[in-house]
Amino acid sequence: MKTKIPAFLFCVFCITTLHAQQAPYWRHALGGAVIGAPAAQVESVAAVCDGGNVQAYSREGRELWNFNAQGRLTPFITRSREGTSYICRTNGLLIALNRVGQELWRVNLGAPITSPVQVGFDGRIFVPTASRIACYTASGFPLWSKPLTQPLGLPLQLDKQGGLLAIQNDGELLVLNAFGKALSRRLSETPALFIALDTPAAESLAPEATEAAAEAFKAAVAEAAKTAEEAAKAAAVAREAAEKAAAAAKAAPDNQAAQNTAAQARGAAEAAARLAGEKATAAADIASKFPPVFTGAETTLLVVYKTGKAETIRWTRSEQSFALAFPALAAAPLAVASRGDKLGMALANGKVSLYSVGEKRSLWSGDSHIANSDTPAESSLIYDERGLYALSKSGATGYFEDGKQHWLQRIQDAKSPPAFSDEGILYSGGNDWVLYAYHLEDTIKTQRQSIYGPAPEGSYGTGNPRPSPWAEDFNRYEEREIRDRLERISTAAREGRLGENERSYAAYLMEIAGSIADAPMNQSPLHPLIHVNYRVEAARLLAYMGSRETIPFLAGLCRSDPDPLVKAAAAEAIGYIGVDPDGIALAAFRSMIFPLIPNRDERVLAAVAAATGSLCRFSGPPLSEAGIRLLSAVADIGPAFAQAVARKELQSLR
Structure with a gap:
């Protein structure tokens, strides 16, 4: 006989199962409270503690490293695709740590950061302080700086083109490439x-x-035309009054009052005529412009106000901005996420919903863990192929994309907002100085990977930006022109003023450095041989603006340039850049080292050894394991000076 379960008990069972709270997968005492959202990446998590420490753990809870910043830290940590962690002390000292928690470099910003550092497509970082937004390469060289008239009112964000979105306290919206x-x-x-x-x-x-x-x-054209017409009528009236006053003055040449009135009327008529001319010109200028046509490829923003009112803003190619009303939200917003033509929204009323922009309707709305105490500053939303995840200081809720709730986890006595990893683990720091990990799901997130983590979503085109603006300059191969241009680029790089000239400068440096490797047999009066000193200087300067995108060009120089000095300079530049996520540089170095032969140039091998050590320090395993094998080979049977450099690098990696 089958046992029947009463319907109300079945419902209670389902609800209890749906909202069952997971016990921690693991927990670790930290010796201090977590003061910001942890950073989860590549099966590990790192957290900033109020005592000035940054601690990292594997997804299984094994301690990976513990870095002491020797001072108090701001509550922000950002990890790049290569696993570099960026933190900042409250005195404005920005510090970069490698995958194993060793310091790579530090830069004094002069003031602490006000929101997390953002990482661009090629590893460059965007750093916000109260007075400026600065951009640095992954190895800490300054690229540009943008002053702010007001501190940022919201955290800095990346746009879909790898640029930046910022809003100042005074409501000024900035879009920076x-x-x-x-x-x-x-x-x-x-x-x-x-x-x-x-x-x-x-x-x-x-x-x-x-x-x-x-x-x-159309409205602007009509308004401008109306204003111009009114100004023309006013000018006609003033002209008529001036003519009458002039006639009266002519009839009474000895009447000073009449003369003064005529002069004043003439001045007023001239001013009215000028104003009418200006208004007519403005109206014609407005009427001559075509209405903006949008394709969808422009930077398009959704802006949501505290009342739930929303609008979209976009810029035309002529850099005009236009706003369009967007359906208002049902309550004050906490977080929003975009994927495809859909928007996920977490609201202060506890609801999480999915909205279709294409269909212009809400697809679903569901309950969540969200509490009245949650704020936008402590809330976030993740929307990827696994589903939609609402995170806040009071807990987290996961949904399938069809709106079915996957799980709900409440967090008691949290000190900071949580983080949710690609492996389905929720990390939260408590007021009890403990880091908690909750394994909530096993759904695998699929994405393109490099050997260190997610592959970049796009490119800035700095890997091969040629031709440069000077490629067709008739005098471009004159020594004085080359020397002066290299000096200007060097000055801009040292002073962090590359900015909008970066791609042009990089293109020129590649043309000079690669002039022999690109066309070794094509020298002519129109394309003379460029002196090796200039090719060396061009290769070295690429280090100050180089990135993962520049590595293939420099690795190619190492392989194919016939001059050892250029090979060594290219290897040196790779070492300064520090990143080689696809192993391209190490593959080039391997071909230069093996087989080791007695007449291998010592300067080249020494530069390769130094660059290999730098790559190993920056990236850590697994790249460092291959690098250590190269260093060991040079240390064992390389030329004397190269041996010394390789042994020094090996010692630094222990």
Whole structure:
């Protein structure tokens, strides 16, 4: 006989199962409270503690490293794709740590960061302080700096093109590309949050945005024409009054009052005529412009205000910005995430919803763990192929994309917001100075990987930006021209003023450094041989603006340039850049070292050994394991000076 379960008991069982709280997968006492959201990446997590320590653990809870910053830290930690951790002391000292917690470099910013560092496509970092946004290479060389008129009102964000989004306290919205070029728009107030929309969502908005912009354009033309017409009428009236006053003055040449009145009327008529001319010119200028046409490829932002009011903002190719009303949210916003043409939203009323921009409707709305005490500053939303995840200081809730709740985890007495890893582990720091890990799901996130982590989502085109603006300059091969241009680039690099010239400078340096490797047999009066000193200097200067995108070019120089000095300079530049996530540089070094033969150039091998040591320190395992094998080979049977360099590098890696 089958036992029947009463319906109400079955419902209670289902609800209890759905909201069952997971016990911690592991926990570790830290010796201090976690003061910001942990950073979860590549099966590990790192957390900043209030005592000035940064501690990292594997997903299984094994301690990986513990770094003491020798001073108090701001509550922010960012990890790059290569596993570099960026932290900042409260005195403004920015510190970069490698995958095993060893310091790589430090830079004095002059003031502490105000939100987490952001990492660009090629590993460059964007660093916000109260007075500026600065950009550095992954090895700490300055690229550009943008002053702020007000501190940021919301954390710095990346847009979909690898640039930056920032909002100042006064409501000034800034959109900066990776090279520091800025567009701005004044908002009516500082919003609660903002986000760059994915291309499908922007494309869905494009026709409507075009129509709205066209209407705004027509209204602007009509208003300008009306103003010009009114100014013309006023000028005609003033001219008529001046003519009458002039006639009266002519009839009474001895009447001083009449003369004064005529002079004043003439001046007023001239001023009115000038104003009418200006208004007519302005109206013609506005009328000559075509209505903006949007394709969806432009940077498009969703801005949500504290009341739930929302709007989208985008820029045309002529750098004009247009706003379009967006459906208001049902409650004050806590967090938003974009994927494809859909938007995930977490609201202060405890609801999490998914909205289709293309269909212009809400797909679903569900309950969550969100508490009244949660704020936008301590909340976040993750939206990827696994589903939608709402995180806040009071806990986390996971949903499948169809809206079915996957799990709900409440967190008691949390000190900081949690982090959710690609492996389905929730990390949270408690007021009890303990780091907790909750294994909530095993759904695997698929994504393109390098040997260290997620592959970049795009490229800045700095790996091969040629031709340079000077490629067709008739005098480009004259020694004085080359020397002066290299000096200007060197000065800009040292002073952190590369900015919008970065790609042009990189293209020129590649043309000079690679002039022999690219065309060794094509020298002519129109393409003369460039002196080795200039090719060496060009290769070295690439280190100051180089990135993972520059590595293939420099590795190619190491392999194919016939001059040992250029090979050594290219290897030196690779060492300064420090990143080689795909192992391209080490593969080139391997071909230069093996087989070891007696007449191998000592300068080249020494430079390769130094660069290999630098790559190993920056990246850590597994790249460092291959690098150590190369260093061991040079240390054993290389030329004397190269042996000494290799042994020194090996010693530094122990």
